[in-house]
Amino acid sequence: MSEIVVEINNLVKRYNELIALDNFSLKIKQGEVFGLLGPNGSGKTTTINCMLSLLSYDKGDIKIFGEKMSPAKRNLKAKIGVVSQNVAVFDELTVYENIDYFCGLYIKDKKLRKKYVEEAIDFVDLGDFKKFYPKKLSGGLLRRLNIACGIAHKPELIVFDEPTVAVDPQSRNKILEGIEELNKNGATIIYTSHYMEEVEQLCNHILIMDKGRKVAEGTSDELKRMIKNTESVVVNVRHLKEDSIENIKKLHHVYDVKYMNNILTIKCSGGKHNITHVAEYFKNTNLDYDRIYSELPTLNDVFLEITGKELRDKE
Amino acid sequence: MFLNVFATRLKINIRNKQAIGWSLLFSLALGTLFYAAFNSIYDNAKNTCVRVAVVESEDAALNSEMLKELEYEDGKKMLEVVEVQYDEAKELLKKDEDDKDKVKGIIDIRNVEDIKLILPREKKIESAAFISSGGIEESILSSIVSVFRQYSSIVTETIKKDPTKLEEVLKSFEDETNELVENKSISGDNKDPYVSYFYSLITMMAMMAAMAGASVPESSQANQSPVGARVDVSPVNKSLYDLAGLLSAIVVQTSITLIGLVYLVFVLKINFGGDLRYVFLTSILSTILGVSLGFFIYQFGRISKKARENIIMTIILGGGFLSGLMIANMKTIVEMKCPIVNRINPSAVISDAFYALNMYGVGDRYYKSLIYIVGLTIFCIISGLIMSRRRSYASL
Ligand SMILES: Nc1ncnc2c1ncn2[C@@H]1O[C@H](COP(=O)(O)OP(=O)(O)O)[C@@H](O)[C@H]1O
Ligand SMILES: [Mg+2]
Numbered sequence: 001m002s003e004i005v006v007e008i009n010n011l012v013k014r015y016n017e018l019i020a021l022d023n024f025s026l027k028i029k030q031g032e033v034f035g036l037l038g039p040n041g042s043g044k045t046t047t048i049n050c051m052l053s054l055l056s057y058d059k060g061d062i063k064i065f066g067e068k069m070s071p072a073k074r075n076l077k078a079k080i081g082v083v084s085q086n087v088a089v090f091d092e093l094t095v096y097e098n099i100d101y102f103c104g105l106y107i108k109d110k111k112l113r114k115k116y117v118e119e120a121i122d123f124v125d126l127g128d129f130k131k132f133y134p135k136k137l138s139g140g141l142l143r144r145l146n147i148a149c150g151i152a153h154k155p156e157l158i159v160f161d162e163p164t165v166a167v168d169p170q171s172r173n174k175i176l177e178g179i180e181e182l183n184k185n186g187a188t189i190i191y192t193s194h195y196m197e198e199v200e201q202l203c204n205h206i207l208i209m210d211k212g213r214k215v216a217e218g219t220s221d222e223l224k225r226m227i228k229n230t231e232s233v234v235v236n237v238r239h240l241k242e243d244s245i246e247n248i249k250k251l252h253h254v255y256d257v258k259y260m261n262n263i264l265t266i267k268c269s270g271g272k273h274n275i276t277h278v279a280e281y282f283k284n285t286n287l288d289y290d291r292i293y294s295e296l297p298t299l300n301d302v303f304l305e306i307t308g309k310e311l312r313d314k315e
Numbered sequence: 316m317f318l319n320v321f322a323t324r325l326k327i328n329i330r331n332k333q334a335i336g337w338s339l340l341f342s343l344a345l346g347t348l349f350y351a352a353f354n355s356i357y358d359n360a361k362n363t364c365v366r367v368a369v370v371e372s373e374d375a376a377l378n379s380e381m382l383k384e385l386e387y388e389d390g391k392k393m394l395e396v397v398e399v400q401y402d403e404a405k406e407l408l409k410k411d412e413d414d415k416d417k418v419k420g421i422i423d424i425r426n427v428e429d430i431k432l433i434l435p436r437e438k439k440i441e442s443a444a445f446i447s448s449g450g451i452e453e454s455i456l457s458s459i460v461s462v463f464r465q466y467s468s469i470v471t472e473t474i475k476k477d478p479t480k481l482e483e484v485l486k487s488f489e490d491e492t493n494e495l496v497e498n499k500s501i502s503g504d505n506k507d508p509y510v511s512y513f514y515s516l517i518t519m520m521a522m523m524a525a526m527a528g529a530s531v532p533e534s535s536q537a538n539q540s541p542v543g544a545r546v547d548v549s550p551v552n553k554s555l556y557d558l559a560g561l562l563s564a565i566v567v568q569t570s571i572t573l574i575g576l577v578y579l580v581f582v583l584k585i586n587f588g589g590d591l592r593y594v595f596l597t598s599i600l601s602t603i604l605g606v607s608l609g610f611f612i613y614q615f616g617r618i619s620k621k622a623r624e625n626i627i628m629t630i631i632l633g634g635g636f637l638s639g640l641m642i643a644n645m646k647t648i649v650e651m652k653c654p655i656v657n658r659i660n661p662s663a664v665i666s667d668a669f670y671a672l673n674m675y676g677v678g679d680r681y682y683k684s685l686i687y688i689v690g691l692t693i694f695c696i697i698s699g700l701i702m703s704r705r706r707s708y709a710s711l
Binding site (some may be wrong): 015049052053054055056057071072074075077078080082084086087088089090092093097101102104105106108149150 | 549
């Protein structure tokens with residue numbers, strides 16, 4: 001039986017008229033990498049800030065390590081690490097000094113702190129930049145510094161709020177690998193993002209939220225099993241006639257067909273050889289196509305099917 | 316934790332070159348500017364020959380000859396005397412500043428018992444940030460007339476009893492006038508009107524230090540900055556954390572004030588009049604008040620950043636205005652209309668301490684002002700620390 005590290009029950013948070021969190025609940029088990037996935041404005045950051053007692057809330061209760069969380073709970077705060085959405089460092093301090101300063105808010109012992117700071121620097125691979133001031137760092141390096149400042153004190157529970165926004169792919173992979181490593185070393189992770197690929201890759205438990213409410217929850221596979229769609233067959237084809245589309249719709253296991261910009265998307269539910277069936281149809285009707293391939297459902301499909309809208313605008 | 320925070324915040328403050336640069340530039344540049352401006356006035360005023368109308372009567376024992384004779388040490392005449400009738404003198408006094416017939420005052424010696432000095436009424440000495448040269452000329456005139464009054468009777472007596480001694484009496488009159496004009500009214504006596512501008516400068520510097528105080532809560536509250544959020548999620552004792560930040564801001568700002576003051580005193584050689592040790596003491600305490608004030612105001616986390624900025628600027632500039640940093644007799648007006656403002660307006664409290672030191676020296680009045688400064692400081696710090704305790708915010 002694994003222990004519950006974070007428990008949020010029926011949380012309601014209003015910003016004046018706007019209901020940012022609407023009876024939102026979640027449970028995070030020890031050792032999990034818990035993904036909070038939702039489009040921009042769905043309430044991820046609000047959830048995190050309420051959980052950390054930075055924000056006051058209207059209703060509900062929040063327990064961390066089994067204890068009710070409040071602004072004065074210094075014993076709980078000591079066990080948490082936070083990597084916030086906004087980079088939070090002092091421009092007047094170097095990379096090393098920043099990490100040392102924030103680590104110093106948790107770790108009093110100087111020797112131990114020095115060791116932890118060095119480890120954090122190695123961890124985010126900023127060894128060559130120790131003496132750099134934040135202004136001189138690229139976006140990706142700055143994010144890594146932000147992470148180092150949040151995790152240097154080796155917390156048991158670490159919150160990452162969209163740590164990869166506006167980060168180059170190289171730094172992004174580095175960050176994701178780092179989070180996996182932290183988890184392997186025993187930390188429980190909360191990871192919020194609006195990038196489904198990241199969440200899918202990283203998290204072993206995912207909660208999808210929208211408009212301050214839970215949409216669905218489970219492992220990636222569990223979530224995908226919740227929906228009708230099991231496979232999409234995509235065909236790049238020009239000048240497809242209306243009656244062909246109607247005929248394809250009648251194929252076995254097909255439940256939805258869309259044709260836009262010379263791309264035909266065929267959604268299937270169940271069935272094992274859907275792509276073969278489609279290819280055969282094209283062959284039999286002497287229709288030419290450029291490419292045909294099969295796509296497995298993504299979390300975006302899950303989100304789309306449940307909420308009726310895309311998880312995020314195409315970037 | 317405390318020492319680490321204190322030392323690091325000190326480092327941060329010192330490395331914040333922009334803020335330090337502005338504060339230093341403000342004090343050094345403005346000080347130099349004042350110095351240059353007033354010095355040229357000093358130079359112009361020194362050995363100024365004042366054009367004055369003298370009204371005398373035919374039969375009076377006293378005449379304008381004595382006044383015509385007055386000379387500075389370098390042989391320049393003190394007065395350019397125009398002998399006219401009273402009505403004509405009035406006309407000359409009313410003429411425009413750039414009219415060559417214009418006189419700066421009228422000395423009416425028709426009645427020996429009652430020698431009058433008439434100055435243009437609407438103009439008051441020290442009435443604006445810029446002191447017109449008229450102020451100097453008028454003070455030369457009043458110095459001369461005050462000595463002249465004392466001597467007129469002696470002169471009258473002398474003429475009656477032993478006219479041969481007249482020259483001797485005249486000479487002593489001249490010497491005394493000379494001394495009075497050169498020392499009392501122009502160069503740095505305690506009552507020098509110019510030194511008050513340097514006191515205003517220090518008051519302003521102290522109030523500007525509020526910005527440094529403001530940066531303490533600004534970087535320790537989640538709703539004021541991302542770094543503040545980091546501090547708020549950490550297990551530190553917030554009041555202790557803020558106290559460390561406050562102390563470092565005080566150390567840095569006090570150093571800036573001291574640098575500015577040393578520059579004024581030892582480089583520009585401004586004569587501050589009062590006991591220098593107390594000038595330094597007052598400046599340091601004032602700076603601490605300024606820092607504490609900013610610290611206090613920025614602890615009000617619930618009001619918006621814009622509102623906080625407006626409040627602090629209002630207190631610095633509006634308070635400065637009411638305390639007479641821009642218009643000299645403003646403080647007196649406030650004292651009559653609404654005295655409580657002068658007790659709690661930090662600029663007024665500070666400038667009052669300098670005023671007391673300058674006018675009355677170290678004494679009850681000065682100590683009372685210091686107590687106000689220290690009292691306000693303690694109020695700001697304690698209320699600020701109480702407010703700094705942990706809380707959640709309605710919005711970040
Ligand atoms: N300080 C605030 N004042 C008013 N509304 C806010 C504030 N912060 C967030 N919101 C609103 O609350 C909703 C949730 O925001 P947020 O938690 O930041 O979403 P996410 O992190 O998922 O992008 C959004 O509609 C946002 O506009
Ligand atoms: Mg967010």
